[in-house]
Amino acid sequence: xxxxxxxxxxxxxxxxxxxxxxxxxxxxxxxxxxxxxxxxxxxxxxxxxxxxxxxxxxxxxxxxxxxxxxxxxxxxxxxxxxxxxxxxxxxxxxxxxxxxxxxxxxxxxxxxxxxxxxxxxxxxxxxxxxxxxxxxxxxxxxxxxxxxxxxxxxxxx
Amino acid sequence: xxxxxxxxxxxxxxxxxxxxxxxxxxxxxxxxxxxxxxxxxxxxxxxxxxxxxxxxxxxxxxxxxxxxxxxxxxxxxxxxxxxxxxxxxxxxxxxxxxxxxxxxxxxxxxxxxxxxxxxxxxxxxxxxxxxxxxxxxxxxxxxxxxxxxxxxxxxxx
Numbered sequence: 001x002x003x004x005x006x007x008x009x010x011x012x013x014x015x016x017x018x019x020x021x022x023x024x025x026x027x028x029x030x031x032x033x034x035x036x037x038x039x040x041x042x043x044x045x046x047x048x049x050x051x052x053x054x055x056x057x058x059x060x061x062x063x064x065x066x067x068x069x070x071x072x073x074x075x076x077x078x079x080x081x082x083x084x085x086x087x088x089x090x091x092x093x094x095x096x097x098x099x100x101x102x103x104x105x106x107x108x109x110x111x112x113x114x115x116x117x118x119x120x121x122x123x124x125x126x127x128x129x130x131x132x133x134x135x136x137x138x139x140x141x142x143x144x145x146x147x148x149x150x151x152x153x154x155x156x157x
Numbered sequence: 158x159x160x161x162x163x164x165x166x167x168x169x170x171x172x173x174x175x176x177x178x179x180x181x182x183x184x185x186x187x188x189x190x191x192x193x194x195x196x197x198x199x200x201x202x203x204x205x206x207x208x209x210x211x212x213x214x215x216x217x218x219x220x221x222x223x224x225x226x227x228x229x230x231x232x233x234x235x236x237x238x239x240x241x242x243x244x245x246x247x248x249x250x251x252x253x254x255x256x257x258x259x260x261x262x263x264x265x266x267x268x269x270x271x272x273x274x275x276x277x278x279x280x281x282x283x284x285x286x287x288x289x290x291x292x293x294x295x296x297x298x299x300x301x302x303x304x305x306x307x308x309x310x311x312x313x314x
Contacts, residue, residue: 094261096253104251106263111304112311113268147268154269154308 007049007129008042014130015041019137022078023048030070047071048133050126062123064101072097072105072125079115079137080107083144089155091144097122107144112155114144164206164286165199171287172198176294179235180205187227204228205290207283219280221258229254229262229282236272236294237264240301246312248301254279264301269312271301 014020020041027044028036036044048071050058064072076093083091089109097103101122107115119125127133148155171177177198184201185193193201205228207215221229233250240248246266254260258279264272276282284290305312 094251094253094263096251106251108270111270111273111308113265113270116268151268151308151311151314154311157308 006042006046007051007054008046010040010042012042012130014134015045017134017137018082019078019134019141020045020130022081023074026074026077027071030074045130048075048126049128049130050124051128054126055124058124060121060124062101062121063099064097064122064125068123068125069097072119072122076105076107076115079140079144082137082141083107083109083114083148086141086145087148087155089148095119109144109148110155111157112147112151114147114155115140163199163203164208164211165203167197167199169199169287171291172202174291174294175239176235176291176298177202177287179238180231183231183234184228187231202287205232205283206285206287207281208285211283212281215281217278217281219258219278220256221254221279221282225280225282226254229276229279233262233264233272236297236301239294239298240264240266240271240305243298243302244305244312246305252276266301266305267312268314269304269308271304271312272297 008015024041024044073093073095076095080091080093087109091107091109091114094106094108095103096105097119101120103119103122105115105117105119106113127136165172181198181201230250230252233252237248237250244266248264248266248271251263251265252260253262254276258277260276260279262272262274262276263270284293
């Protein structure tokens with residue numbers, strides 16, 4: 001994957017969204033070698049954006065590497081954190097990915113599953129644009145909050 | 158682990174319990190080399206029983222091997238199958254175990270988490286006796302059915 005050319009602009013308004021803020025926090029937390037220390041927000045989040053061109057460079061069949069797996073984890077951790085902030089209830093992510101890159105990601109609140117996503121081709125995980133990532137995450141969080149409202153008893157058990 | 162001496166008797170009444178029947182089915186399904194072909198039920202289920210003596214022979218710290226992991230999976234698959242039979246609703250297990258043998262096992266029915274178990278020291282996974290396995294499983298299934306009744310809407314969503 002060519003990462004030399006950034007697709008995320010330094011002044012992209014989406015960089016101030018809650019999901020990107022959380023993602024940056026999560027990615028920095030996982031960055032044990034301080035690679036990101038002097039990187040801009042745009043540069044850190046950039047590999048999450050998988051444009052058509054970038055996607056084309058990744059083989060259709062492949063095993064996810066550690067970096068990609070850590071990004072997927074960071075993403076569901078971020079969703080859980082946002083759901084927690086919005087609902088005031090503890091939210092826990094659980095991710096299961098096989099070596100072949102198939103799996104499932106959950107976010108749980110109490111006894112309720114509020115996010116449930118089947119994962120495929122994790123080695124090509126990403127969003128077509130930062131904007132798409134934000135809108136899709138907003139929708140997922142909104143749906144989770146609705147489920148918590150609907151099944152409040154199970155969510156607070 | 159010494160498995161030469163069986164602790165499960167051939168005429169143990171617990172061999173006819175639902176959980177042991179399911180476990181045998183699951184273990185046979187995973188037995189791709191037909192190791193179990195001429196084995197008795199008692200002999201197949203025997204390694205699940207971790208008596209004090211057997212436990213003492215396993216180091217306190219250790220990584221779970223493939224066989225132990227497959228047994229844990231077989232167990233939660235079995236619980237899910239029994240819950241499914243008793244409730245008439247689809248039940249799906251999800252297990253997450255780190256290389257160090259820590260993790261979490263879930264059984265989900267609809268959007269409801271009906272079994273939620275923190276796993277520790279999976280390399281020493283097992284039950285002190287077959288009787289204990291049956292009574293503990295019965296309790297877990299009963300609790301799951303109660304939860305389904307209590308949160309029927311979430312369970313059928």
